Amino acid sequence: MRKLIFNIHLYLALIAGAFIFILGITGSIMAFEPELDGMLHRHRSHVTPAGAPRTLAEINAIVSKAFPGERIEGYGLGAAPDRSYQVLLENSGTVYMNQYTGEILEVRPDDMEFLDYVHQFHLRLLWRGPSRPGDQIMSWAGVAMLLLAISGLYLWWPVKRMKLTPGATGRRWWFDLHSATGIFSLVFLAVLAFTGVMIGFERKTTPLLYRLTGSRPAPQPAVPPPPPDATPISPDQALAIAHQSLPDATPFLIIVPGPKGAYQVRLRYPEDLTPGGRSRVIVDQYSGKVLFAESSRTAPAGTRLVIANRALHTGDILGLPSKVVMSLASLAAAFQALSGLVMWWKRTRTRRPVPVPLARSATKA
Numbered sequence: 001m002r003k004l005i006f007n008i009h010l011y012l013a014l015i016a017g018a019f020i021f022i023l024g025i026t027g028s029i030m031a032f033e034p035e036l037d038g039m040l041h042r043h044r045s046h047v048t049p050a051g052a053p054r055t056l057a058e059i060n061a062i063v064s065k066a067f068p069g070e071r072i073e074g075y076g077l078g079a080a081p082d083r084s085y086q087v088l089l090e091n092s093g094t095v096y097m098n099q100y101t102g103e104i105l106e107v108r109p110d111d112m113e114f115l116d117y118v119h120q121f122h123l124r125l126l127w128r129g130p131s132r133p134g135d136q137i138m139s140w141a142g143v144a145m146l147l148l149a150i151s152g153l154y155l156w157w158p159v160k161r162m163k164l165t166p167g168a169t170g171r172r173w174w175f176d177l178h179s180a181t182g183i184f185s186l187v188f189l190a191v192l193a194f195t196g197v198m199i200g201f202e203r204k205t206t207p208l209l210y211r212l213t214g215s216r217p218a219p220q221p222a223v224p225p226p227p228p229d230a231t232p233i234s235p236d237q238a239l240a241i242a243h244q245s246l247p248d249a250t251p252f253l254i255i256v257p258g259p260k261g262a263y264q265v266r267l268r269y270p271e272d273l274t275p276g277g278r279s280r281v282i283v284d285q286y287s288g289k290v291l292f293a294e295s296s297r298t299a300p301a302g303t304r305l306v307i308a309n310r311a312l313h314t315g316d317i318l319g320l321p322s323k324v325v326m327s328l329a330s331l332a333a334a335f336q337a338l339s340g341l342v343m344w345w346k347r348t349r350t351r352r353p354v355p356v357p358l359a360r361s362a363t364k365a
Contacts, residue, residue, distance in 0.1 A: 003156070006148040010150040014143035014344065019125075023141055024334025026122035027192070029115075031315045031327035034079070034275045039116055044106040045058060049081040056254075063087045063095055069345050076254040079275065081345040139200025145333060146193035152182050152336075166346040171346040175325035178339040181332055188329035189336075190291035195313035198344060202306075217303060221291040223262045230286040237288060238263035242281035245293045249279050257285050272296055274316040278307045 013020075029036065038045045054062075056075055065071060067089060076086035084105055087095040090268050093109040112120070120126050124134030161179040162288075168176055182189075198205045210216055233241075239251050249267035257263060268277030278296035283289070296307055311317040315318035315326030 002158075004114060005151050005154050006040075007345055009155060010344065012144050012151075013148055013337065013340045015146075016141050017143035017341055018105050019137060020148075021334045021337040022125070022198070023122060023138065023145070024330045024332070024337065026118050027330035028327045028334070029118050031323045031330065032120055033115055036081070040114070044108070045084055046082055047078075047084050047098045047100060047105075050100040050139075053085070054102055056239070058102065058233070059085065059087060059099065059229065062097070062104070062224055065096075066104060067092055077252045077254075079252060083200055091189070105139065122193040126229060135200065139197065140176075142180060142193050146190065146197060148336075149186055149190045149193060153186060156183055171350070174339050174343045174346065178336065178343060181339070182336055185329055185332035185336075187324060189333055191312060192326065192329050195309050198309050199313060206302070206306055209305045210300070213305065214299035215300035215302040217300060218294050221262075223260070223282075223291065224284065224287075226259060226286055229321065230290050232285040233263075233283075233288050235263070238283045238285070239265060240282050241288055241290060242267065244289050245281050246279055246295055249277075249295065261285065261305045269296060272313050274307075274314065278303075307317075 009213070060072060063124055064070070069178055070092055071090040073090055074088040076088070078084055078099065085097045085099040087097060089095060093107055095107050096105040097103065098221075117126065122138070124132070124138060127134030127137075156179055159179070161176055162183060163180055164176045165172060173174070235254055235256060241256055242251055242263075243249070246267050248348060249269045251265050251267050253266040255264040262282050265281045265283065266277050267279040267281065269279065272278060278299070280292070280294055282292040284291055296304070299307070308317070313326075315323035
């Protein structure tokens with residue numbers, strides 16, 4: 001049995017090791033994606049608070065003057081008072097604005113930047129397609145990572161190696177390091193792998209969570225047709241209505257609809273440490289009626305499990321401490337893939353037959 005488990009562990013690692021290495025490196029970066037984005041683009045992300053922010057109507061007027069004819073699709077409100085606002089344009093990209101002075105800080109086209117590449121590489125190897133081939137590869141790499149953690153524990157148990165052997169070199173040194181790193185990071189690696197698999201196969205796992213909890217996702221509302229000659233409410237009014245619906249949550253994103261749509265407002269509670277928040281309100285753009293409101297505090301149990309799973313995977317669940325832990329666990333996954341490959345390579349080298357020099361073989365003959 002031990003030989004069988006060893007071979008499964010070995011060949012699974014050889015097949016999926018490269019993808020696990022990619023998951024680990026990119027995941028360690030993604031744990032600090034918002035912080036890194038702010039550091040890399042400080043000139044457009046940070047502002048100095050000075051009084052009350054401009055209203056969205058005032059921001060609309062400034063952007064419309066700078067980009068005549070462009071339709072504004074939404075507004076991103078700063079996650080903190082010193083973070084800039086963003087205005088989402090239909091064709092020109094994202095406008096970063098100082099909400100206190102009205103100054104346009106930068107216009108970012110829709111082209112991907114470094115962190116976007118990292119994110120998409122982690123999710124799908126930058127490989128999109130009708131059948132989602134990149135998504136499937138990385139999701140199955142997560143399954144392999146989970147199986148490697150379980151089989152690794154089985155193989156480690158008899159020897160229980162938790163430190164480096166004094167004076168060890170070569171394959172022995174790598175084996176000790178592989179074993180010690182694996183056992184100390186095992187729980188976090190298993191959590192990363194399991195939550196990643198839940199996300200990767202969410203089309204199947206999300207309905208399963210609803211069935212396990214006996215809950216159902218909240219039904220999406222039907223948007224009524226626009227009344228004749230009706231005038232839409234402003235984004236500022238929609239924000240105020242959404243905030244009244246969930247008074248303890250702070251709006252951070254509003255999507256501006258077309259003529260037949262509805263305002264969609266995303267909100268975040270103080271305990272919601274994930275950048276995306278998980279609360280939302282849909283407001284009819286003509287009547288101002290709240291068509292739908294879902295709070296992360298009172299959402300169906302299945303929805304809250306989905307939220308918790310994502311927060312665990314990204315490390316957002318406890319803020320900075322859990323981000324650090326999950327980033328280090330991701331690096332440990334990458335190191336395990338690399339050290340396992342080195343051990344295999346050294347093992348194959350030691351098994352190679354030593355060539356006999358021609359002169360010596362002729363003498364023996």
